[in-house]
Amino acid sequence: MTVKELVNELVEKHGTTHNSLMPVLQGVVQQERYLSEEAMLTIAEALDISAAEVYGTASFYTFLDTVPRGKNVIRVCKTISCHMQGKDEIIQALEDALKIKVGETTDNKRFTLLTANCLGWCHKGPVMLVNDEVYPELTPQKAVEIIQEYERNTK
């Protein structure tokens, strides 16, 4: 499906009012992992608002990326409770396994490694999200195994 088709399908589902903007943006990110210029221009046209307005909203939200991301986006919680429970070791293990630094995407475009503010699992940290799935009570080894599982399942 092209980006245009995807946007049209989402607009069909959520409507053309300004209130539809978030679900449409979220729907594109769900599929594409980021909002390309083409996607944002198409959305602006479909909702009859300015492209600047679409970009303004998109660029406000951490989960609405406007730069290309890998097929799987990893977000490791970095807030205090997870910090105290060893998030640095988790990030180190993932950086070593993926051979990238936080903020980067692997060459094969399968993974982007990011950090996030409190994910709401302070009693079971460290924790990470891979796309929408949550993985609490991580150890460095467990984190790497989870990523390997995604590697195997990503075409």
Next chain:
Amino acid sequence: MKDKKLKKVDLIFECNDCKPVEVLEKTLKRDQDEIILDIIDSGLKGRGGAGFPTGLKWKFTKNEDSAIKYVICNADEGEPGTFKDREILSRVPEKIFVGMAICGYAIGAKEGFLYLRGEYNFLLKDLNATLDKFNAQVKDLGLDFTISIKSGSGAYICGEESALFESMEGKRGEPRNKPPYPTVAGYNSKPTVINNVETLAYVTMICRLGAQQFKDMGTNDSRGSKVFSVSGDTPIAGIYELELGMTVQEFVNEFGDGDTKAVQVGGASGSCVPRKNFADTIIGFEGIPTGGSMMIFNSSRSMYNVLHDYLEFFAEESCGQCSPCRIGCQQLLKGIEAVKRKERNPQYLEDLKKLAATMKLASKCGLGQSVANPFTSIVDNFKEEIIY
């Protein structure tokens, strides 16, 4: 050291004979004003942290003359150290939906929304399934009220009610000027009741058990019980529902690891209580209010690192709309780093405290206004750790 035991309560997660819809059925037979008076009488205050009396919110919204009104459940739980709403959403979602429907009936709203933080999207499938069933049941009961779910996209500030409305309207999550308050002009500029997840679940339990049972617990200023999220240096991290009115000492006796030096009450935006104040500090609206976040630090922790983490958090999550908050968060962070590196003398911390006080006065919303809480309480009580 007092030896009073904390009173554990089981209202929110209690599910013996769990049929919240029957509570709705029973409540729909009552007069709207009577329900609102009951909620006022119970003393229930908002459980998200700000603590506005729930029944009054409902009353103000009911009194507005508008054909369209909304009920919104704020499930944008993002305060560091808080995770109780996620537990409530995953274990007893029906209690939340019933609370929303009761509110809809009481104030005359036909539509309800649950604004779920993007970090909790993994709950969507189960929540939507429960909701489909629930909406059908509400229809069968003859109430014209439908709930749907809106997702957030990773912005702490959208937990601020007016920023949440902006987000739902497809805009940047930047808080609005108040007044007008949501009860007058909220989502789509219509009268709106916006309540926290836990608050709505308590509404269901108050309607089931009566206001008196709730009111009998807690203190004059803090009625009832509350769900606490306990994390940090504790052997028993997790979710606990406790009667309000305890001191930090009583809390530490139960949850500490024997070496507790400080408790951060209310998350990053709350206040840090040092050991010497444990016995005199009440957790509640007469002392230090909390949305439920309780982070325990033992003597192995550097309070500089704790404060640094909080300030980094605020610098990232500030929406950037008003300058006291946007610039203030960054300067406080840079400031403590400079003191730590000895580029500034310790006296500079006093200047930074003045900046924090200015932010409290001049910031547009609760985010910027509350940065002074952790900053001043940590700097005042752990100055040596910040400097050396």
